[in-house]
Amino acid sequence: MTACAIEPSAGHEDGDGAGPAGCALSADGAYAARLASAGDSWFPERWTLDGPEPYAVPLPRNQPEEPGTEVQPMADGRVLIHRRVAGRHAFSLLYPTGPGTGEVPLGAVECPDVAARLRLLPPAPGGERAYALAVGRRSTAVWLVAGGPFGPEQLAELPGRCSGGVWLDPTGRLLALDRETGGRTKAVVVDLERGGEVSPLLQIAADSDDRLLLADHDSGLLIVRSDAPSPGQGRLGWGVLGSTLPVRFPECLRLRDCAVTPFAIQPGQVLTPESCAVALRVDGPAGSWVAVWRPAERRVHHLPAPEGWLAGTGLWTPDGMLRLPYATEVVPCGVAQLSPPAAAVPEPGAAPPPCPQPGREPGQETGREADARIAGTTAAPGHPPEPEPEPEWVAEPAPPAPSAPRPVPLQQAPLGRLVTN
Secondary structure, eight states: OOSOEEEOOOOOOOOOOSSOOOEEEOTTSSEEEEEEEETTEEEEEEEEOSSSSOEEEEOOOSSOBOTTOEEEEOTTSOEEEEEEETTEEEEEEEEEETTEEEEEEEEEEEOSSTTOEEEEOSOOTTSSOEEEEEEOSSEEEEEEEESSSSSOEEEEEEESEEEEEEEOSTTSOEEEEEEEETTEEEEEEEETTTTSEEEEEEESSTTOOEEEEEEOTTTOEEEEEESSSSTTSOEEEEEETTOOSOEEEOGGGOOTTOEEEEEEEOOOOTTOGGGOOEEEEEEETTEEEEEEEOTTOSOEEEEOOOTTBOTTOOEEOTTSOEEEEEOOSSOSSEEEEEOOOOOOOOOTTOOOOOOOOTTOOTTOOSOEEEOOEESOSSOOTTOOOOOOOOGGGOOOOOOOOTTOOOOOOGGGSTTHHHHHO
16 A cells, blocks of 8 residues: 555645754755745745855745745746645645746645655755655555656655665665564665565664664775664765775764764765765754764864854865855855865875764773675776775674574675676
């Protein structure tokens, strides 16, 4: 039974969202979209970021939007809007028309399952299509909501409740989701061109919750969160798609009394995942700020966030500049550019630099790795041999339970060749 069903194009009625959905960047970083406030009301706003100076274009309609309305920029500059309309999920494309705003209704999705929740997935590569995830009591559906020939179309349905959403390839075919079944959450891959065929992606331990947070197409770098190294406590780790080496969980990414959330990976670092800079949002008692970390280093660089930063939003340029959108009363549409310290190049034979460990307790171990296999048995073609992990980071993995399922190497799955290239 599907989680939701198609409905005809809907009108513009009030939704029932709980709060502003934040800011979304297009896959190529050329546009951004958000709900901006005007007193007590909200309206969509598109930002253009690829010109000499960023600028915003308001896209108000005849009535204010509900704060839970989602917006997402498309590659052609139009903005996809997702509204709740009398229990249905209505989708339209907004675009500026001189002094006004044009709108192209795309249709609506109705969820008979009253417990179902539908949200937009992160912008897909290419920016010509947009997708949504409908999560019901027992199953999850993936919908194409913009870019299709006939309006919203259900592409896949998975048993279990799914969250997350990370694109694994530059064509928008392979989608990684975090699926909860049997009380455990594991990352899986959904092939949208093979009828929603599902393959395991990540299993660090039989009894761990393993989620995929970010992936980079150029280098194959994956950022994960798992409680395998510390039961009951999710930790950030990294690995390489198609590699046989274990996922590593650097101790320097554990910050006491702080939540650390990765939000962007530096692109263009082909075949060198260890050199990719990863942007982190850090939320602590003193507020939110930006941090930068590279897998090759055992330290985190902390940087002040610009005033009015749209927290958790930003993108890297291939040459290592971090661009952070912000909005203040003085500058309603701005982009701050941060140049973090360059990657350290250790001298031959030199010991790695010490890692700051604000969360370390006396007697606590300095680091661990869990022996995880990221859906692959050989490195991707052209990838250089990866260095052996340092001894103090290695922990012997617990053997899986006899009945525990093992992840399927992507090379043995129909979609594996596309993932590992």
